[in-house]
Amino acid sequence: xxxxxxxxxxxxxxxxxxxxxxxxxxxxxxxxxxxxxxxxxxxxxxxxxxxxxxxxxxxxxxxxxxxxxxxxxxxxxxxxxxxxxxxxxxxxxxxxxxxxxxxxxxxxxxxxxxxxxxxxxxxxxxxxxxxxxxxxxxxxxxxxxxxxxxxxxxxxxxxxxxxxxxxxxxxxxxxxxxxxxxxxxxxxxxxxxxxxxxxxxxxxxxxxxxxxxxxxxxxxxxxxxxxxxxxxxxxxxxxxxxxxxxxxxxxxxxxxxxxxxxxxxxxxxxxxxxxxxxxxxxxxxxxxxxxxxxxxxxxxxxxxxxxxxxxxxxxxxxxxxxxxxxxxxxxxxxxxxxxxxxxxxxxxxxxxxxxxxxxxxxxxxxxxxxxxxxxxxxxxxxxxxxxxxxxxxxxxxxxxxxxxxxxxxxxxxxxxxxxxxxxxxxxxxxxxxxxxxxxxxxxxxxxxxxxxxxxxxxxxxxxxxxxxxxxxxxx
Ligand code: BGP
Numbered sequence: 001x002x003x004x005x006x007x008x009x010x011x012x013x014x015x016x017x018x019x020x021x022x023x024x025x026x027x028x029x030x031x032x033x034x035x036x037x038x039x040x041x042x043x044x045x046x047x048x049x050x051x052x053x054x055x056x057x058x059x060x061x062x063x064x065x066x067x068x069x070x071x072x073x074x075x076x077x078x079x080x081x082x083x084x085x086x087x088x089x090x091x092x093x094x095x096x097x098x099x100x101x102x103x104x105x106x107x108x109x110x111x112x113x114x115x116x117x118x119x120x121x122x123x124x125x126x127x128x129x130x131x132x133x134x135x136x137x138x139x140x141x142x143x144x145x146x147x148x149x150x151x152x153x154x155x156x157x158x159x160x161x162x163x164x165x166x167x168x169x170x171x172x173x174x175x176x177x178x179x180x181x182x183x184x185x186x187x188x189x190x191x192x193x194x195x196x197x198x199x200x201x202x203x204x205x206x207x208x209x210x211x212x213x214x215x216x217x218x219x220x221x222x223x224x225x226x227x228x229x230x231x232x233x234x235x236x237x238x239x240x241x242x243x244x245x246x247x248x249x250x251x252x253x254x255x256x257x258x259x260x261x262x263x264x265x266x267x268x269x270x271x272x273x274x275x276x277x278x279x280x281x282x283x284x285x286x287x288x289x290x291x292x293x294x295x296x297x298x299x300x301x302x303x304x305x306x307x308x309x310x311x312x313x314x315x316x317x318x319x320x321x322x323x324x325x326x327x328x329x330x331x332x333x334x335x336x337x338x339x340x341x342x343x344x345x346x347x348x349x350x351x352x353x354x355x356x357x358x359x360x361x362x363x364x365x366x367x368x369x370x371x372x373x374x375x376x377x378x379x380x381x382x383x384x385x386x387x388x389x390x391x392x393x394x395x396x397x398x399x400x401x402x403x404x405x406x407x408x409x410x411x412x413x414x415x416x417x418x419x420x421x422x423x424x425x426x427x428x429x430x431x432x433x434x435x436x437x438x439x440x441x442x443x444x445x446x447x448x449x450x451x452x453x454x455x456x457x458x459x460x461x462x463x464x465x466x467x468x469x470x471x472x473x474x475x
Pocket of ligand 1: 165169376380429432
């Protein structure tokens, strides 16, 4: 017998500023690193960028109306730092703040709970040019000032705050794999930047606490890919433990306890890539812990032992949607990923593993004892607009249905889950995969007819989710 979802469960959906807003240079907005990086030839799939995206900046009323008709309880979106502070610091752009006032008020007028992400990867370009963005400790103060502006402006209306979206991804892709701005490939810098981001995250939580905003909660969103061992071979078990430690605990432990996992840190010291930790950093990390863990869950990884010599190294990701074109990755001497014969994969080679969500929810609950807000989960797919203007995304319904069930199973086991945000609400720009990789429950028409129409068409999954929300999770 499964437990019911709590009556105040936040059935939501999510987006991020650069991926939906467009209006990249409108009403005083400054450039972000993505406004620049996406225009470097070859940086993204078919050189797509978010200049127009799905024009949510001008169409937010229409988008929010569709949310209301669907019965959505929560909408997670991010604020573009360079809309509020065009140069990242200094002069405030009132027009930028007003856009988010309008969006928040529109949501509240339909009783939709706004869940606001402070940072979804779009640091102002000025800060990158001035001091290297996240690579300098100067960013800690600037990010904090920006966050405080938002807390003061919207704190009366916004009660759910997400600090950094997927620090592991934006730092990892920015400084390790070199696929996001500033496209650096240097492990030592990766760990340095990551530590600075940890301190910035904690500093913002400390400021949030000092403001004592009534009934408000704050936490980071982490892209957690739980790891399984390939076999009962003890070498594979240890490989899986190493991977879990270096890929997840290395962030989650810091958020929850203000401590780096010891074995992982020893490994970094041994390799000469450990970050510089200044006096006071660890105290701050320990003092400023979150109210909840934001979880972005898409897939699991299966690993096996990876020999030191001739082992598998860097990943070759699939950004095209050509199934089977990615390559396994790993750290020689520790672990390497391998296919899991028990899970399917998407066209972009991401595993489809609802049980993995059940697993990771339990891992977080057991290890950290913090409530969990699922801030992203969804299926990237090629969708087809039929001639009668419908989109029959049965495969997405199947995916979401199984993940909703996994959440209910975790709740039944005693895990505290505050809400579930599907990724994504409308179709939007997938950073490196262009517009062809669609996640939305609302289709955005850009392929057929006039490319610029950007009209919205609810998909079959929109109506399915409407039923889930109305019945509080009955399927
Ligand atoms: C997460 C990001 C989102 C979103 C999603 C899907 O990592 O927080 O912004 O893009 O993944 O990823 P992708 O667009 O690469 O398929």
